[in-house]
Amino acid sequence: MAKSNKPILWLPFAGGGLVAALITPVLILITGVLVPHGVFNLHYATIAAFAHNPIGKVVLFGAVALPAWHAAHRLRMTAHDLGLGRGIAIKVACYGSAGLLIFAAAGALLNI
């Protein structure tokens, strides 16, 4: 038994949980209900301008990266609960997927 380094996984999980709780529902409302029904238009020019702005980049990155990490860590723990074990395969699948999403998001935002 030794002090664990789990906080490095847990802190972004906790932050991601709060970000997901506060922001994800309204984002889904916009993309899943309001835009398909024509109530909102996400014009390319407007969204690109927001993403071009450094603060916009940080906001968009945070709204995507933190919840993605939250999901990865939580699904890793749930996999263990479901009897899928706690081996390297589960960890790679979970954190690897989140890592890919986070890199892709960062890459896209840096190119706008």
Add this chain to the structure above:
Amino acid sequence: MNPRPYVRKVERSWWLQHPRYVAYMIRELTSLFVGLYCALLVVGLVRLAQGQSAWEGFIAAFSSPVGVAFQLVCLVFAIYHSVTWFALTPKAMPLMIKGERVSGTVIVGAHYVAWAVVSIVVLIGAGV
């Protein structure tokens, strides 16, 4: 000391044996749908970086019947995540102000207010 204590095996279906654990599993699976929606957003960011026609193609795709159906499922689970997350916050972060414990209801209520404020800000921003 008894040489033969009997060890009962935990079944893989342990969580199906009691409503409390079923509710826990549903709560945990909200993160799957949060994660899948994040993947959709990442695709959106990539399309945004690729230019106007790519972005408009992305909008058409998520506005399709399949896109909408998927997102409605995600929305239900995302809301359940928010509700359960706020309910648990007072346990993780008890607050003392001037020696008095702040009631859990106040802490949860403050989170709902924050949720409303963030949602309104984002709606205004996206509606512009």
Add this chain to the structure above:
Amino acid sequence: MSETITLEVLRYHPETDSEPHFQNYVVPYRDDWVVLDALNHVKDNLDATLSYRWSCHMAVCGSCGMMINSEPKLSCHTFLRDYRGGVIRVEPLDHFPIERDLVIVMDSFMDKLSSVKPYLIPKQDKPLSTGEYLQLPGELDVFHQYTQCINCLLCYAACPQCGLNGDFVGPAALALAHRYNLDSRDGGKDARAEVVASNEGIWECTFVGACSEVCPKHVDPAAAIQQTKISASVDWLKGLLTPGAHK
């Protein structure tokens, strides 16, 4: 003929049984009886070979924890009237080896409890002549609920992580560690962290919350563990940002 109720009790005598099996007992139904009264009736009148732990009969000693219709409960705190007309299934607490009948082997818990150093470790040594450690009522309020644990183990029986990993330190031990970490007279948080903040400590917990739901003394071990996760994470960050600093 006066009303009765049936108990379906898990039996296990290691000298004769290779596996546990159920045995039914029909006992008198009384409005004011608890399951423990029914078990005592069985032992006194029907079957003296039944083994089970009990003591105070008033939910303060923590001895009589059992699974009653698959729910961890104190048998002295569970009324027959809530099961009237049905069958009451009585089994030993989940997630522990069965010693005999309703008696579990709780040695692992005793080890886990002592491993979290559940005693005051003062910030500085003071000689006796300087007098007592003083504490204000407000300072006691901060940790009082975590002093109420009666070691009944209902939380271990309810916790799925205890079922999935026998090495998990568990709710009661971690709640007791929190009791000392919150005590204004204590300076032992780092000494406890070796066990408390290990992978088998707080980090095995996924905040199911079942432990707090079944606790008869409202200790709320789930809250204790989540608060410890935050505190341990802050300490971890401090350790990262100020390596080698003496705390």
